[in-house]
Amino acid sequence: MLHSKRQFLKGCGALLAGASVYGITQSPLAEHSDTSSEADIKYAMVHDENACIGCNACVEACREVNQVPEGVTRVKIERRGPFGEYPNQSYRFSRVSCQHCEAAPCVRVCPTGAAYIDKDTGIVAVHEERCVGCQYCIAACPYQVRFINPETRTADKCDFCQQTQLKQGLQPACVLACPTKALTFGNLKDADSALVHLLKSKPTYRAKVDLGTRPKLFHIQTIDGEIML
Numbered sequence: 001m002l003h004s005k006r007q008f009l010k011g012c013g014a015l016l017a018g019a020s021v022y023g024i025t026q027s028p029l030a031e032h033s034d035t036s037s038e039a040d041i042k043y044a045m046v047h048d049e050n051a052c053i054g055c056n057a058c059v060e061a062c063r064e065v066n067q068v069p070e071g072v073t074r075v076k077i078e079r080r081g082p083f084g085e086y087p088n089q090s091y092r093f094s095r096v097s098c099q100h101c102e103a104a105p106c107v108r109v110c111p112t113g114a115a116y117i118d119k120d121t122g123i124v125a126v127h128e129e130r131c132v133g134c135q136y137c138i139a140a141c142p143y144q145v146r147f148i149n150p151e152t153r154t155a156d157k158c159d160f161c162q163q164t165q166l167k168q169g170l171q172p173a174c175v176l177a178c179p180t181k182a183l184t185f186g187n188l189k190d191a192d193s194a195l196v197h198l199l200k201s202k203p204t205y206r207a208k209v210d211l212g213t214r215p216k217l218f219h220i221q222t223i224d225g226e227i228m229l
């Protein structure tokens with residue numbers, strides 16, 4: 001059942017005003033924040049930091065396709081460096097975006113069920129019409145990748161292009177835009193997918209796995225690089 005903003009605010013205003021995010025173990029209206037889905041699809045992404053040149057084509061493609069306003073973004077490329085001695089210097093680039101956690105803190109704390117995990121795909125997304133903009137999810141996300149969209153006034157973040165590219169049977173915009181093929185998107189449950197082949201062939205790391213969030217954004221670290229978690 002959908003809960004309108006008006007219904008929610010009327011009934012739970014006091015709770016919103018006084019509750020601490022971390023005081024809520026699971027909001028009563030929250031969808032299941034931890035899925036062991038029986039579905040055939042569990043989407044994930046790999047960012048190859050060796051291939052990434054930091055051009056930000058992914059960021060711009062995401063903005064255009066998903067109509068992300070200036071001043072906020074669903075994906076960032078963090079640059080570190082330079083490393084080495086001139087003229088043999090190099091930079092390292094890391095993708096920062098939603099990890100599509102299998103045990104998602106943002107979903108657990110959402111008081112309206114707006115933040116949810118799509119049981120058919122494992123994508124963590126937002127029901128815009130249910131979101132009251134309370135920002136609990138933003139505070140709860142350990143990866144700091146959620147934001148309030150200044151135009152919709154609701155929580156926003158990477159949804160693997162669920163509402164845009166995937167609906168048309170296309171790969172995510174950032175994946176298609178990357179000139180060096182640094183991004184691979186696919187189904188973790190498809191043993192024949194390029195994603196699974198890549199994960200089997202290269203060592204990867206994921207951020208903050210110690211938190212138990214089971215992130216589905218994998219990184220192939222730079223050959224000479226350090227891992228920044």
Ligand code: SF4
Pocket residue numbers: 097098099100101104105106107124140141142143144145146157213
């Ligand atoms: S990275 Fe943050 S926004 Fe994405 S699923 Fe995990 S907790 Fe939620």
Ligand code: SF4
Pocket residue numbers: 109110111112113114115126130131132133134135136137138154155
């Ligand atoms: S801001 Fe986040 S926690 Fe609050 S209603 Fe919207 S999605 Fe849920």
Ligand code: SF4
Pocket residue numbers: 061062063066074075097157158159160161162172173174175
């Ligand atoms: S998968 Fe889609 S929503 Fe996510 S960063 Fe890439 S383009 Fe943006």
